[in-house]
Amino acid sequence: MTPRERLASARLYLCTDARRGRGDLADLVRAAIAGGVDVVQLRDKSLSTLEELRLGEVVRDVCRTEGALFAVNDRADVARALAADVFHAGQDDLPPHVSRALLGPDVVIGRSSPGGRQARDADSDPDVDYFCVGPVWETPTKAGRAAVGLEAVADVRRQAPTTPWFAIGGIDLDRLGRVVDAGASRVVVVRAITEADDPQAAARRLRDRLPG
Numbered sequence: 001m002t003p004r005e006r007l008a009s010a011r012l013y014l015c016t017d018a019r020r021g022r023g024d025l026a027d028l029v030r031a032a033i034a035g036g037v038d039v040v041q042l043r044d045k046s047l048s049t050l051e052e053l054r055l056g057e058v059v060r061d062v063c064r065t066e067g068a069l070f071a072v073n074d075r076a077d078v079a080r081a082l083a084a085d086v087f088h089a090g091q092d093d094l095p096p097h098v099s100r101a102l103l104g105p106d107v108v109i110g111r112s113s114p115g116g117r118q119a120r121d122a123d124s125d126p127d128v129d130y131f132c133v134g135p136v137w138e139t140p141t142k143a144g145r146a147a148v149g150l151e152a153v154a155d156v157r158r159q160a161p162t163t164p165w166f167a168i169g170g171i172d173l174d175r176l177g178r179v180v181d182a183g184a185s186r187v188v189v190v191r192a193i194t195e196a197d198d199p200q201a202a203a204r205r206l207r208d209r210l211p212g
């Protein structure tokens with residue numbers, strides 16, 4: 001299966017965050033994948049370029065061995081250097097056509113959106129392979145960004161996108177049912193897995209409550 005085909009069937013996407021001394025990142029990623037995570041994004045705004053490259057090699061190799069897609073955030077040069085499966089860019093990052101020109105036809109390209117027009121634009125953009133809608137709830141992981149609420153998720157669902165899309169922001173096991181009821185069948189999480197005592201069990205519980 002190609003990375004694009006694998007992304008289409010992905011349900012649970014983990015963004016790693018700064019670990020703040022909470023153990024080994026490779027162990028966390030291994031556990032998360034064993035629990036059912038399909039995509040792992042290295043997202044740590046505190047890293048230097050060289051640190052991101054080195055840590056990215058570690059996370060990529062775990063993803064390859066354990067069978068998850070490996071994603072790089074923001075930096076197309078780092079994505080290319082690491083032969084990442086997925087590159088994720090937000091509204092203030094590289095536009096999709098520029099990412100595509102830099103990374104070639106096979107890399108899966110993701111785009112953030114708050115829903116609404118940006119979600120429609122992402123859905124109709126031939127260079128976007130998936131998009132995200134969020135933050136559904138305010139979250140300390142992305143402080144200062146206003147919540148778009150479950151209404152934005154329901155609105156995107158009504159748009160009936162043909163592009164795979166994920167809900168993101170403040171999602172945990174308690175809230176997952178409401179996100180699914182609003183129409184999402186794929187979610188991205190950070191703390192729900194990175195801050196869990198047992199990341200494998202946390203991922204498993206989330207995965208088991210997602211459709212498909």
Ligand SMILES: Cc1ncc(COP(=O)(O)OP(=O)(O)O)c(N)n1
Nearest residue numbers: 073074088089090091112132168188
């Ligand atoms: C899978 C996924 N979805 C959304 C984001 C957020 O991207 P962005 O808005 O560019 O914010 P930063 O993560 O760069 O702070 C993401 N990284 N991954």
Ligand SMILES: Cc1nc(C(=O)O)sc1CCOP(=O)(O)O
Nearest residue numbers: 134135139141169170189190191
């Ligand atoms: C990285 C990121 N992007 C968002 C967006 O809305 O685009 S919300 C977010 C952080 C999600 O972290 P948590 O699962 O810990 O709330």
Ligand SMILES: [Mg+2]
Nearest residue numbers: 074089090093
């Ligand atoms: Mg970004």
